[in-house]
Amino acid sequence: MSISDNLKRGTVELLLLSLLGEQDMYGYQLSQTLAQRSEGLFTLQEGSMYPTLYRLMEKGLISDRKELVGKRRTRVYYHLEPKGETYLGEIRREYFSLNQGVMNVLNSTKKAGEAGG
Numbered sequence: 001m002s003i004s005d006n007l008k009r010g011t012v013e014l015l016l017l018s019l020l021g022e023q024d025m026y027g028y029q030l031s032q033t034l035a036q037r038s039e040g041l042f043t044l045q046e047g048s049m050y051p052t053l054y055r056l057m058e059k060g061l062i063s064d065r066k067e068l069v070g071k072r073r074t075r076v077y078y079h080l081e082p083k084g085e086t087y088l089g090e091i092r093r094e095y096f097s098l099n100q101g102v103m104n105v106l107n108s109t110k111k112a113g114e115a116g117g
Contacts, residue, residue, distance in 0.1 A: 012044065012052050014095055017088040020062060020080040027053070027076065053078060061087050 019025060019033055031044045056062045061084035066074045080088070 009052070010091070010095075012048065013056065014088075014091050015042070015044075016049070016052060016056070016078075017061065017080060017084055018092070020078055021085065021088055024065075024077045024079045026078070030078070056084070059087075060084075 015034055016030060019030055025033065027046065027049060031046065031049055035043050053062065053064075057064060057078075061081060063079050063081055064076050065079065066076050069075045
């Protein structure tokens, strides 16, 4: 798996867990909320969202429940479990630390480039 794939995978997990940390949501609601909050800059196709949700369930980080919508249709809601809350805290800290480190490097290289020009 490439660095880009690992980064995307970790980012998707972070974003889905963050949204579920606010409230239980169903798949379509997760993808729509993500697109709305990112102002359209981050869209998540169902093909990549559901495997991630299933992987999070296998790890015990989230659970699902089915609710009847109308007379025949069911909707699956996902719920952040306590183990998921702990994991979310850890990956948020890692993400912010990594992001700060990247920004420090980018900002220092920009400054160095401006000083030499």
